[in-house]
Amino acid sequence: MTEWTVLGICGSLRRGSYNAALLDLVDGLSEGARVVGADLAGRLPLFDPDVENDERAWPDAVREFRARAEEAEGVVIATPEYAHGPAGVTKNALDWLVGSGGLVGRPTLLVSASPGQAGGMRAHTPLMPPLTLLGAILVDCVVVSRAGARTDASGRFTDPAVVDRVRLAVGELQEALGYAAHKRAPGVL
Numbered sequence: 001m002t003e004w005t006v007l008g009i010c011g012s013l014r015r016g017s018y019n020a021a022l023l024d025l026v027d028g029l030s031e032g033a034r035v036v037g038a039d040l041a042g043r044l045p046l047f048d049p050d051v052e053n054d055e056r057a058w059p060d061a062v063r064e065f066r067a068r069a070e071e072a073e074g075v076v077i078a079t080p081e082y083a084h085g086p087a088g089v090t091k092n093a094l095d096w097l098v099g100s101g102g103l104v105g106r107p108t109l110l111v112s113a114s115p116g117q118a119g120g121m122r123a124h125t126p127l128m129p130p131l132t133l134l135g136a137i138l139v140d141c142v143v144v145s146r147a148g149a150r151t152d153a154s155g156r157f158t159d160p161a162v163v164d165r166v167r168l169a170v171g172e173l174q175e176a177l178g179y180a181a182h183k184r185a186p187g188v189l
């Protein structure tokens with residue numbers, strides 16, 4: 001079976017994060033794909049063009065994040081909604097990719113979870129312009145509301161409706177990964 005590499009971006013630094021749990025669910029349902037680098041977004045410094053312009057000064061997290069992004073065939077972003085927008089950690093991670101190859105042609109899945117009724121959906125719309133700029137191909141958006149009621153005692157999403165919805169999204173991501181690989185194959189126009 002093909003083994004896809006998918007860059008994970010988790011926008012929460014919180015212990016017991018629902019978004020980290022959602023990313024774990026994506027990983028667990030992704031047969032034939034593995035999510036890499038999910039801890040890196042939270043370790044990146046605030047984006048600074050002066051640091052970016054001096055590669056020797058790059059912190060390890062920047063070096064590693066850029067490398068993981070380059071090797072990844074797809075992306076999954078799990079972001080909290082803060083103040084009706086995406087978490088700063090999420091946007092900061094995308095800023096660190098603008099000066100690299102970005103996410104050109106990478107099928108991308110956007111997911112959010114929140115204890116509230118909207119499930120973090122207002123974090124998604126503002127991420128679409130930067131994702132478009134980076135060349136990502138958005139395949140699906142999933143929001144999970146009332147997250148506390150849909151996780152078990154260990155914080156994992158066990159609600160069958162959530163699992164089914166995420167499975168559907170992962171299927172879309174995998175189909176897009178296959179299509180993107182087909183387009184990259186030699187001899188394919």
Ligand SMILES: Cc1cc2nc3c(=O)[nH]c(=O)nc-3n(C[C@H](O)[C@H](O)[C@H](O)COP(=O)(O)O)c2cc1C
Nearest residue numbers: 012014017018019020080081082083084114116120
């Ligand atoms: C500063 C702050 C702002 C927040 N703003 C929103 C918001 O606008 N909409 C919302 O649904 N939840 C909001 N929340 C609640 C978060 O969605 C909730 O804390 C969520 O669990 C964060 O994601 P995590 O569990 O992955 O850390 C906010 C939380 C904080 C701390």
